[in-house]
Amino acid sequence: EAGVAQSPRYKIIEKRQSVAFWCNPISGHATLYWYQQILGQGPKLLIQFQNNGVVDDSQLPKDRFSAERLKGVDSTLKIQPAKLEDSAVYLCASGHEQFFGPGTRLTVL
């Protein structure tokens, strides 16, 4: 069984630029999560989807972050414009037990 796929694995951008991350969950998993993990901290939930509907986005900074899950499968997370404090690893997880992808390490200069 294939795991959760994410791309890119690494991204370096300058502040005020935009960036997008992609996640392909495990086949058949209705639940998909996006997390932000800053070094030394636990993952912080940004948004949770159930199929293509949003279950929880209370911690998503909506002035700059957006996410969608068209057709209830793949998902994209976008940041526009990026700030220095957005430097972190962005993790995607799927399923109730939350199987994680490898993450995208974002550096904002």
Added chain:
Amino acid sequence: QKEVEQNSGPLSVPEGAIASLNCTYSDRGSQSFFWYRQYSGKSPELIMFIYSNGDKEDGRFTAQLNKASQYVSLLIRDSQPSDSATYLCAVNTNAGKSTFGDGTTLTVKP
């Protein structure tokens, strides 16, 4: 008060000993509880989950849940150097909202 609290550590145990990792949570409506292991530079990987009060064993790992005390723990028996990692506790509410603690760093010394 954080919603999910863990001692940051580091917790150091000798090889072969029992490592005990603790987690407390504030939301009494929490329904499911998860332990993840995260190696440096890697993403979290699920170790086990528990839903009911009591103990749940899986190999060298035992999860313990006490909902009245809002406390969940993970015991690792016969600790190995390869168990050295950060252990994350995650708590899901009945609505499915997931909250992670900041993790406890475990070092197992040969």
